[in-house]
Amino acid sequence: GVKGGIVDSGGTMSDYFSRNNILQMSSSGNPSVRDSTKSSSNDYNYDFYNGKITASSNAEQNGITFTNPGFAVQSFDRATGKGSFYLNSTSGGFDKAVLLPNFNDGYTGTAPDMGAHEANTPPMEFGVNAYLTVSSSPTPFSCPLASLGDFNCDGKINESDLNALLEKWMTGEKDITGDGKTNESDLNKLLGNWKTL
Numbered sequence: 001g002v003k004g005g006i007v008d009s010g011g012t013m014s015d016y017f018s019r020n021n022i023l024q025m026s027s028s029g030n031p032s033v034r035d036s037t038k039s040s041s042n043d044y045n046y047d048f049y050n051g052k053i054t055a056s057s058n059a060e061q062n063g064i065t066f067t068n069p070g071f072a073v074q075s076f077d078r079a080t081g082k083g084s085f086y087l088n089s090t091s092g093g094f095d096k097a098v099l100l101p102n103f104n105d106g107y108t109g110t111a112p113d114m115g116a117h118e119a120n121t122p123p124m125e126f127g128v129n130a131y132l133t134v135s136s137s138p139t140p141f142s143c144p145l146a147s148l149g150d151f152n153c154d155g156k157i158n159e160s161d162l163n164a165l166l167e168k169w170m171t172g173e174k175d176i177t178g179d180g181k182t183n184e185s186d187l188n189k190l191l192g193n194w195k196t197l
Contacts, residue, residue, distance in 0.1 A: 033052075176189050
């Protein structure tokens, strides 16, 4: 185990915010949090820890202490860069984390779990290839200025774009006004943007 969790190492920490971390020390006498200046700008709360807390008096008011965190699985495969580190359902940190919108709102139980890995979810991925998905189909070509009339995506609205619009007249295929038709409205919009790019 480690000898210190969130520690200031003799310097000043400020504007530190900690939630839902598992701070497992090698000994309960080691600091899970050591903020020697006890700065009021730091906020430590809702963590799962087994060491000492040296911080402002309101630190870890909703934190949970443990003797054994109760990991169901602790494994890491260096070849794939995948690892599992989630808690057992009997752990004191299981379903006990505070909800952090857009961070842990994909939880599987009655509330998020403490720590980085939610129980009953796929292994976490680490390294430069983490969470990359390879698609066999190419990404569709996008032309951001087509809605202005730049149909050939050359960064200009000119004669070739006018010809492209006229070739699709009344078909709806070069509709830049959004009315489902290719007509005078589209021609007027294209001409209004003529050579302005």
